[in-house]
Structure formats: structure tokens, C-alpha cells
Amino acid sequence: MANDRATAGLAGPRSAQAWRIAELEREVRELRRTNTLLRTYVAQRLDAGPHHDTGRPRTPAPPAHPQDTRRPAGERPPHRPAPHPHPAPAPAVVLRCLGPIEAVVGGRPVDLGSPKQRALLALLASAVGRPVACDVLVEELWAGSPPPAALSSLHAYVANLRRVLEPHRAPRTRPTVLRTAGRGYLLERRSVDVDVDRFTERAALAWQLQDSGDPHGALRAFDQALALWRGPAYAEAADSACVRPDGARLQELRLSATEGRCAALLAAGAHEIAVADLEAFVQDHPLREYGCELLGLALYRAGRQAEALAVLRTHQRRLARELGIDPRPALQRLQQQILHHAPSLDLRPPLAAQL
Known part of the structure; x- marks a missing residue:
């Protein structure tokens, strides 16, 4: 009897321990099962998106803003053309033609070789994008008296320039800067x-x-344009028949831009600076009426009325003596306005300043 109680006392704790272990194993199985169910549920929700039917009434989404770029989940993005894989390359060569011909390749100046080779490049630069026939090039380079080997020399000059302008071009590949075009x-x-x-x-x-009405902006732009000049355009070929017309056109634009810059100085109130620049300009180009008109106005606004009238009268006599013509009406009108101190000659502030 005593032995049975002892055995029961030993079995009791052991049974309780076994029961506890069985309960823990059952809880672990339940947790694993719950975890599996949760993972399956979440995966289904992600696949179905926000419109997965859960059995509950759905609140309609607010309308998208016209500029709202958000997309509902699961919706494919709109097709957009891919960016061009090959953007337009920057020019390989920079040519400076407003003066002696210069070339910059890869950010560095290059040696263009002999005078005739430089003149050849100037001839071609005056017609960028247009072919120039070999016959014309030979005629211009040798001033109408080419030697027997002139054409061979021309081809040699072209080959030398190609090496200079495209130093990294592989052998026997087509040039991309100085190209052959027909017979030129x-x-x-x-x-x-x-x-x-x-x-x-x-x-x-x-x-x-x-x-x-932006004289300061105009002045900056004129300065940038005129700073590009270093001498006569296409200097090495300036006297050739095919370059001369474009050289004359560019020179006229340069003079007009110089006058425009002085007009911007006057509009900006820099009368004394304008006087100094215009006096030098009129001395070099005494028959340009607009330059003379600007000088008269600059002198008047600088408080030098007598000198302004003297400039206009001197110009009037020069036109009559050398060309047999009268000044244009604008000059004659300016002379009368200076005599009468017309208020219209006074500097007016820009419209923005008036407001």
C-alpha cells in the first residue's frame, strides 16, 4: 500500500510534466498554422490589389488631380518613348573666322599648317555646309595662275587638314568634318x-x-557679339572672289552692331562713354550718318551743345563735298531739336522704371 502511494506520487509529477509538454506542442502547431494562414492571406491581398473583394462596401477613391501622376496598384504605367539613345553630338571642331583662321579641336588650338592650307580652310569655312568645287579652290588659292601640280597640292592640303581636324579618326574610315562632295x-x-x-x-x-526696351541686356549682347572679332573676316582668303561678298556683309553687320552698342549706351544713360566710343567710330567711318547722329545726341546729353552742332554741320559739309547729297531727314531734324533744346532729346527712363 505504501509502495503504491509512492509510485503514484512519482507518477503524478511525471504525468503533469508530460501533459504540459503536449500542450506546448499543440500551441506551437497552432501558431505555425496561423502564421501560414496569415502569409497566404497577405500574398493574396498583394496580388489582388486594393480592389480585392473583402465582402465590405468599398469607399470610392477621390478623383485624381489633373496633374496627379500616381497610378492605382496593378495598373501598367503608360508607354513613354525611350529617350534617344544617341543625342546630337556637340560640334567636333570650333572655327574662328572673324580674323585670322583658327581651329580648336577637343578644346585645344591646333596648328593649321602653311599659309595656303590655312587659306583653303578659310575658303571652305566661308561656305560651311555647301560644297566648293576643286576647280574653284585651285583658282582662288593660286589667284588664277595655278601650277601644273596644283590639284595634287590641293589634295595634299585636304589630307593634312583632315588629320588635324580629326586626329582620332581610324585609318580608311570616312571623314566627318571635311568631306568629299562630288568634285569638291x-x-x-x-x-x-x-x-x-x-x-x-x-x-x-x-x-x-x-x-x-532693355538697353542693359542689349549692351551685354552687343559686347558678346563684337568680342568675337579679331580682324577681317576670313583674313587669309579675304581678297578671293568667293569670300569677298560674305566678308563685306559681315563687316557691315559689325559696323551696325557697333552703332547699336553706342545706342544702347545712350539709352542706359552712359553718355560720356558713348561720346568717347562714337568719336573714334566717326573718325574711322565719317560717312556713316547713323554714327554721326548718335554722336551729336551723345554730346548734347553730355552738356556739350556747341560741339554737337559742330559735328552735325561738319558732317553735312562732308556729304555735300564728297557725295553731293544732303544729310538724311533724321540728321536735319536732330540739328533743329538741339538748337531748340527739344524735351524729346532728354533721356527717358525705361518703362519698367516709370511704373
Whole structure:
């Protein structure tokens, strides 16, 4: 009897321990099962998106803002064309033609070789994007008296320039800067940046700013345009028949831009600076009436009325003596306005300043 009680006392704790272990195992199985169910549920929700039917009424989403770029989950993004894989490359060569011909390749100046080789590049630069026949090039380079080997020399000059302008071009590959075109050669416009184009663009912008009442902006643009000049355009070939017309056109634009810059100085109130610049300009170009008109106005606004009248009268006599003509009406009107101290000659502030 005593032995049975002892055995029961030993079995009691053991049974309780076994029961506790069984309960823990059952709880672990339940947790695992719950965890599996939760993971399955979450995966289904993610696959179905926000419109998965849960059995509950759905609140309609607010309308998207016209500029709202958010998309509902699961909706494919709109098709957008991929960016161009090959953007337009920057010009490989920078040519400076407003003075002695210069070339910059890869950010560094290069040696263009002999005078005739430089003149050849100047001839081609005056017609960027247009082919120039070999016959014309030979005629211009040797001033109408080419030697028997002139054509061979021309081809050698072209080969030398190609090596200079495209130093990294692989052998026996097509040139992309100085190309063969029919029976002549051309400079490819997409591969060449010419200062002539930048000058005309900046000058056009300056006149536009001047007309819109922004003398300070116009002055900056005129300064940028005129700073590109270092001498006669296409200097090495300036006397050739095919370059002369464009050289004359560019020189006229340069003089007009110089006058425009002085007009911007006057509009900005810099009368004394304008007087100094215009006196030098009129001395070099005494028959340009607009320059003389600007000088008379600058002198008047600087408080030098007598000198302003003297300039206008001297110009009137010069026109009569050398050309047999009278000054244009604007000059005659300015002379009368200076005599009578017309209020219209006084500097008026820009419209923005008046407001």
C-alpha cells in the first residue's frame, strides 16, 4: 500500500510534466498554422490589389488631380518613348573666322599648317555646309595662275587638314568634318561650330532686346557679339572672289552692331562713354550718318551743345563735298531739336522704371 502511494506520487509529477509538454506542442502547431494562414492571406491581398473583394462596401477613391501622376496598384504605367539613345553630338571642331583662321579641336588650338592650307580652310569655312568645287579652290588659292601640280597640292592640303581636324579618326574610315562632295569638298555643318554664326545670333538678340526696351541686356549682347572679332573676316582668303561678298556683309553687320552698342549706351544713360566710343567710330567711318547722329545726341546729353552742332554741320559739309547729297531727314531734324533744346532729346527712363 505504501509502495503504491509512492509510485503514484512519482507518477503524478511525471504525468503533469508530460501533459504540459503536449500542450506546448499543440500551441506551437497552432501558431505555425496561423502564421501560414496569415502569409497566404497577405500574398493574396498583394496580388489582388486594393480592389480585392473583402465582402465590405468599398469607399470610392477621390478623383485624381489633373496633374496627379500616381497610378492605382496593378495598373501598367503608360508607354513613354525611350529617350534617344544617341543625342546630337556637340560640334567636333570650333572655327574662328572673324580674323585670322583658327581651329580648336577637343578644346585645344591646333596648328593649321602653311599659309595656303590655312587659306583653303578659310575658303571652305566661308561656305560651311555647301560644297566648293576643286576647280574653284585651285583658282582662288593660286589667284588664277595655278601650277601644273596644283590639284595634287590641293589634295595634299585636304589630307593634312583632315588629320588635324580629326586626329582620332581610324585609318580608311570616312571623314566627318571635311568631306568629299562630288568634285569638291565641304565642311560638315553638324561637325563644325563657326564664330560667324554666333556673332550674327548674338547681334540679332541684341537688337531684339534694344527694341523691347532693355538697353542693359542689349549692351551685354552687343559686347558678346563684337568680342568675337579679331580682324577681317576670313583674313587669309579675304581678297578671293568667293569670300569677298560674305566678308563685306559681315563687316557691315559689325559696323551696325557697333552703332547699336553706342545706342544702347545712350539709352542706359552712359553718355560720356558713348561720346568717347562714337568719336573714334566717326573718325574711322565719317560717312556713316547713323554714327554721326548718335554722336551729336551723345554730346548734347553730355552738356556739350556747341560741339554737337559742330559735328552735325561738319558732317553735312562732308556729304555735300564728297557725295553731293544732303544729310538724311533724321540728321536735319536732330540739328533743329538741339538748337531748340527739344524735351524729346532728354533721356527717358525705361518703362519698367516709370511704373
